Amino acid sequence: MMNSNEIQVQLKNHAMMVVVAEPGIQRELQGFFSFYAPNYKFMPKYKSGVWDGKIRLYNLMTYELGVGLYPHLCKFALDRGYTVKVVPVQEYGRPGERNNITVEDIREFEKTLNLPWVMHDYQVDAVLQALTWNRQVLKSPTASGKSLIIYVLMRWYMKHETEKKILIVVPTIGLVTQMAKDFVSYGFDVKKCHAIFAGQDKLTKKQIIISTWQSIYKLPSAWFDKFFCIFGDECHGFQASSLSSIMNKAKNTKYRIGTTGTLDGTTVNKLVLESLFGPVYNVTTTKALQEAGTVADLKIRMIHLSYPKIITDNIPKKFSYKDEIKFLTEYKPRNDFIVNLALSLKGNTLILFRFVETHGEVLYKDILTKKGKKRKAFYIHGKTDMDDREAVRGIVASQEDAIINASLGVFSTGINIPEIHNCIFANPMKGQIKVLQSIGRTLRKVERGSRLFDIVDDLMYTGKSKPNYSMQHGLVRRQIYQNEGFNFTIDNIRLEHI
Secondary structure (H helix, E strand, O other): OOOOOEEEEEEOOOOEEEEEOOHHHHHHHHHHOEEEOOOHHHOHHHHOOOOOOEEEOOOOOOOEEEHHHHHHHHHHHHHHOOEEEEOOEOOOEOOOOOOOOOHHHHHHHHHHHOOOOOOOHHHHHHHHHHHHHOEEEEEOOOOOOHHHHHHHHHHHHHHHOOOOEEEEEEOOHHHHHHHHHHHHHOOOOHHHEEEEOOOOOOOOOOOEEEEEHHHOOOOOHHHHOOEEEEEEEOHHHOOHHHHHHHHHHOOOOOEEEEEEOOOOOOHHHHHHHHHHOOOEEEOOOHHHHHHOOOOOOEEEEEEEEEOOHHHHOOOOOOOOHHHHHHHHHHOHHHHHHHHHHHHHOOOOEEEEEOOHHHHHHHHHHHHHHHOOOOOOEEEEOOOOOHHHHHHHHHHHHOOOOOEEEEEHHHHOOOOOOOOOOEEEEOOOOOOHHHHHHHHHHHOOOOOOOEEEEEEEEEOOOOOOOOOOHHHHHHHHHHHHHHHHOOEEEEEEEEOOOO
C-alpha cells in the first residue's frame, strides 16, 4: 500500500523512469514538468485549437519521466513535503547513483594517455562530474577544450568497457571531421573511429562511431542497443524531437554526456536536455578563461550606424522584419562600410552573414575587387564542399591577413579556426546561442587579442514609437555582453547616402 504523500520511482530502462503517486500528486507532477513551447502562439496546431502550446515531460498515461530529471523530481518532492521511494531494478539499478572517483584518479589516468599538454583544472573537474554521476550536460564556453573533455571520458569508458561501442553525436558534418582531427591531435588512432554522414555506412565493427544526428535519428531502436555510452556534442544545436528520438531509443545506454557552450535561457530547452542527458553543470565561464589567459582577450565594439533623413523618412511605418533585413543587406553604403572595415583591419578577419545570394556574394565580390593581390579572401557557405571548408581552415591557420566571408549557419557552431583576430557581425541577430557561438569564433588564443565589430542599424524616424528590429536585436546582444562580462564599447557612425 502506497503512502498518500509518497512518490514511487523505478527505472524502466536507462532512458525512462516510471513515477507513480496518488492521482493528485501525478497531476501536480504533470503541471510542474509542463512548459509552453517557444513561439507556440504561431504554430498551426495551437491556432487551430488542437494543442494548448505546452510541452509535457511527465506522461500521465504511462507514468514515464526522463531519467535525467530525477534531481528535479527530488526537489519537487522536498519543496512539497512528499517522500521519494526508489525501487531498485536488478537490470538498471536506481536513479541518482554516484561513483566514488577522485581528482587523483583522473590525474593518474591522464598520465597514461600521453596527451600533448596537461589538462586544465576545470577540464578535470568536468570529467570528474561526468564520471561521478554517469549522466550530465557539461556547459563550457567555446575555446574551453570540450573535445578534450569528451576524449578523456571516451578513453576512460574504453578502458573499463573494452568491447562495447561508444556513439558521439554532433550537429554538422564539419564537426564529424573536426572531432576526428582533434582526437588525432591528442594521440589517438583515428582508424578506430567510424564516421557517419551523408549516406555513409551505418554498420561497422569499430568501437567509436562519430555521426551527425541527421544521419541516425530515423534508425530503429535495435541499432542503438549496442551503445553503452553516448556523447552529444553541441547538444543545444540538435533538433529537439530528433535528439529525443535518439536518446529515448538508446534504452541500454547508461552513460549519457551532453556538451554545450551555450543554452538559450528558456526553461524548456534546458529541461529537455536534462531529461535526456542529466543535470546541467557549469564547467567554467568565458570571463574566467580570459582572466586566466586561456582564451583571447576579446574587445567588442558595437557600431551604431545611423541613416540619412532621406532614407528614414521614406521607410514605411509598417516596415516588417523581412523588409528591414532586405533593405539593410541590399543598401550599398552599408555594404561598402562592412567591406572597407574588413579591409582596414590587421590580422585574419571573419565576416559573418546570413543570406548567401543576396548578401554573402555581394560582399565577397566587393572584397575581391578591393583587396589587392597580396591579401587572400575566402567565401564559405552551406553549399561549399566539406573538403574545401577544411582546406580553407588549414590555409587560414597559416595566414596573418586573410578575410573569410562565411555564412552564420556554417561557422557559428563548433568550427575551430585557430587564428581569427577580428570578427564582423554583418547581419542582425538576437538568439543567445547564435550570438555566443559566433563570438566563440574569436576566442581562440592569439597573441594580439581579438576584436568583434557588432553592427547595429538605427532606422528610427520621426513619429516611430519603438526601435526598429536591428536596434531591438542590438539591445538584446548588449544585454548578453553585460551578462557574460565582456568588455564592450559603443560608437556612433553616420552613413552617407549615395
